[in-house]
Amino acid sequence: MKKIAVLTSGGDAPGMNAAVRAVVRKAIYHNIEVYGVYQGYQGLINDDIHKLELGSVGDTIQRGGTFLYSARCPEFKDKSVRAKGIENLRKRGIEGLVVIGGDGSYRGAQRITEECQDIQTIGIPGTIDNDIKGTDFTIGFDTALNTIIESVDKIRDTASSHARTFIIEVMGRDCGDLALWSGLAVGAESIILPEADYNIQDIAEKIQHGIDRGKKHSIIIVAEGCMSGNQCAEELTKYINVDARVSVLGHIQRGGSPTGVDRVLASRLGGYALELLMNGETAKGVGIKDNHLTATEFDLIFNNDDTNKINKRMLELTKELSI
Ligand code: F6P
Numbered sequence: 001m002k003k004i005a006v007l008t009s010g011g012d013a014p015g016m017n018a019a020v021r022a023v024v025r026k027a028i029y030h031n032i033e034v035y036g037v038y039q040g041y042q043g044l045i046n047d048d049i050h051k052l053e054l055g056s057v058g059d060t061i062q063r064g065g066t067f068l069y070s071a072r073c074p075e076f077k078d079k080s081v082r083a084k085g086i087e088n089l090r091k092r093g094i095e096g097l098v099v100i101g102g103d104g105s106y107r108g109a110q111r112i113t114e115e116c117q118d119i120q121t122i123g124i125p126g127t128i129d130n131d132i133k134g135t136d137f138t139i140g141f142d143t144a145l146n147t148i149i150e151s152v153d154k155i156r157d158t159a160s161s162h163a164r165t166f167i168i169e170v171m172g173r174d175c176g177d178l179a180l181w182s183g184l185a186v187g188a189e190s191i192i193l194p195e196a197d198y199n200i201q202d203i204a205e206k207i208q209h210g211i212d213r214g215k216k217h218s219i220i221i222v223a224e225g226c227m228s229g230n231q232c233a234e235e236l237t238k239y240i241n242v243d244a245r246v247s248v249l250g251h252i253q254r255g256g257s258p259t260g261v262d263r264v265l266a267s268r269l270g271g272y273a274l275e276l277l278m279n280g281e282t283a284k285g286v287g288i289k290d291n292h293l294t295a296t297e298f299d300l301i302f303n304n305d306d307t308n309k310i311n312k313r314m315l316e317l318t319k320e321l322s323i
Contacts, residue, residue: 009040013140015262022270044085134296135287169229204239
């Protein structure tokens, strides 16, 4: 292995820079040349590929976003478009590609591996959603979680002053992890997420019960994959007469300096991805399970029907703690 490339793709996540840094620094340490592909798969097609040096990743570990830029690139599903990207790697003699992103990004890497045996691919899970199979945590999840906690703590102050019910809509696509973890961490009265049944009438009665026994405010966390905050407010006020406000946290959840947990995770996964490439491995996503580094075939990641991977005990606990 003499030359590799790295790209970030899909929605950005805090800690992506730390992962790129780990890949670049470890590669150079092992005398491997590294190229950065700018703007994800779009840059691969457009030949926006540039050599990275040790200094290219200096002063990046603490920065949110991705200095390689990111994009969603549906055109990459097209074989003839993909061929251009593959040609751009081949003409530089690049033999390995590290893709940092979500499972849509892994699919692009999988297709490259299927179409050319001379380019190995390894995926690193980078998304705030924590929705990638084969890892307990994705890079960016912890930072987004802390951003939500910080925001809700602030909202709680005004909720309490005005004795209001706040509905906070959080990201996560079809995964409820951000809602569940943040809900537990802020002591939310109710959490609504896609992986578990919910009943708005029950939630409304619970809020009313709280008000009746003197509670000054209530917090409901709703995962975007389940319904919007506004929908939730509309449903809720069918059953109770509360002064409800909705706060959609939006893209603020994707920004900011990565937490220590995300920086360490990104560095470990970046280093491990490089190790796998050097060992001749391909078409695998790296991850962390019970604090051990793991590598899972893309096929298993895509076909793993572990759709309800929400931690049921944690969800149960949130109910027990918010009576
Ligand atoms: O996948 C990350 C994510 O932030 C999701 O939580 C959210 O649904 C989506 O991306 C938003 O995408 P965009 O930035 O393209 O609006």
